[in-house]
Amino acid sequence: MPLFIQNREVDRIRSTAELYDRNPHLQEYARAFRSKKCVDVDPKCLLYVQQREFAATTPADNYVSVIGSEDATTCHMVVLRHTGTGAVCIAHCDGSSTSSEVPQFVKAVKSLSDACKEGRLELHLVGGFNDESKMSHNLSLNILAAFQNQEEDIHLETCCTTEMNDVLVDGIHKPIIYGIGVKVETGEVFPASFTFKGPAENLRSARTFTGGEMAEIYEPNKGIVKIGPCSWPPQPQLVHWLSQSDAKILKYLSTSPMAEPPHFVQHMKSTIQFVLDHPNPDSLFPGGQPQLYRKAETGDWKRVAPS
Template sequence: MPLFIEGRRVQLPQSVREIVRAHPPLEERAKLLRGQSVQLVGPKGLLYVQQRELAVTSPKDGSISILGSDDATTCHIVILRHTGNGATCMTHCDGSDTKTEVPLIMNSLKSLSNHTQNGRLEVHLVGGFNDDRQLSQKLTNQLLHEFDRQEDDIHLMTFCVTELNDREENENHFPIICGIAINIKTAEIFRASFPERGPEEELRSARSLTGGPMINIYDAKTEQLHIGPYFWMPFPHVDFWLQQDDKQLLENLSTSPLAEPPHFVPHIRSTLMFLKKYPFPGNSLFPGNRALLYKKNEGGLWEKISSPGS
């Protein structure tokens, strides 16, 4: 079954502008989202989703109340939600393997959804802008196409992507919204940024930078965050990159150098230093080849617990 907007089948391929012209409420909802002020979301009750990660949970979760992700420039943040039981999946897609990632998103959500109950699947797409390399446009089209190929009916509710998420300044283009969050209990989607992106931010970033695929990081049944075990080859020419100045790192390791936030280069540099320190993660990071497990404590913050089988 295909992708729907306002009960009508989406006819693909179409440009963003053509889709919005045929469905004006999409542009109105995008305008409302763009007009929001950015909320700072603290770590209490938050599950932060990094690039090439997904997390799925439901209102029954006693630990997680907010799913969030940011730093999306050409990337897109995707939220898929079942309106019947409130099961919600968030992921941060960069276009590396959209054809594989969308079925993974669907299957992860279905693991918490009983499709015999009332409700429907709704998808929200946010991110990208009119970048020079048109990476945003390519990713938007990939996501629309892959969701349209799924067996289930999926209703597109939020479409704040590429030109609908673009602003121009001094003839340069920038994304308006780079981060969003969803309240699992109320289904409210809002603009957000996250001072705290842990746990194990550098380790998770290292996996993504070395080309790791999209993975599910959260087990809603046990309310535990699973990190690893991860494996990667030594990052090529890591010493060379660490010797480069900030401008070189920005221009060579970003898909959209002008649009990156101020912390992009420090974050890349710290991730490269992490990869230099751990060229082969193995037992040095994952004793006994076991995942690192985290669970929210009574204060709503992540706390490391023992690895499975230990």
């Protein structure tokens, strides 16, 4: 079970409290990390990763210099980087299938790394809080256990999760950090917010909302974001939610109603409307081909035809 902390192999982790108690430097790093200024990332340099997505790239990428993700409450954001090649992956995990997802992240980074290049795989975890249902705590443990089960040596560098990412606001527990970015050139991980969450934001959200599995969305050698093809059955009953109160949508469509960011309800309504507007999503993927996007010189993502 090759998960290491300060070059010491880690035994089974039974609780996050035990993890932090045995490794006080992780608490110090988490406090330092969450005290950093939140950066509003320029969309022109950004590759944004939504829930149940992951993307990997290298410093040789001419299109993207920051990869990032946001809107994590009970979800966790995972960053895995090879220190020798600089190949880096970010994923937004919600606990849907953690044990089968983590090997994909490792494979993505290894596939972009020269096997002869010296270096090691370093792991950074951010997300979750002290939610009543303990979803954050369970996800923290499941992610760590999944990395322990990999054949490769993984070195845990940052763990700002669950209780170390928790703050009381008017008696309500909330995450301190909702989003992170990674500078591809240096591997620096930092708290971040994003005004742009595309391309194809509604389509990608609809894929997750209707049960899509974890998906790799980026081809770094081509600088292309690839979405789908994906499908869902017609769901006319969803129209019910468009007329419901914000409180009801939060109560039934969120894992953490009191901790969601302000735009959660509008985001859910936009996603539901997209699903309703496209009862047959095959029409979104002519010829069964994925939607492809590449950055233009302006920094905007432009849809391109499949080659």
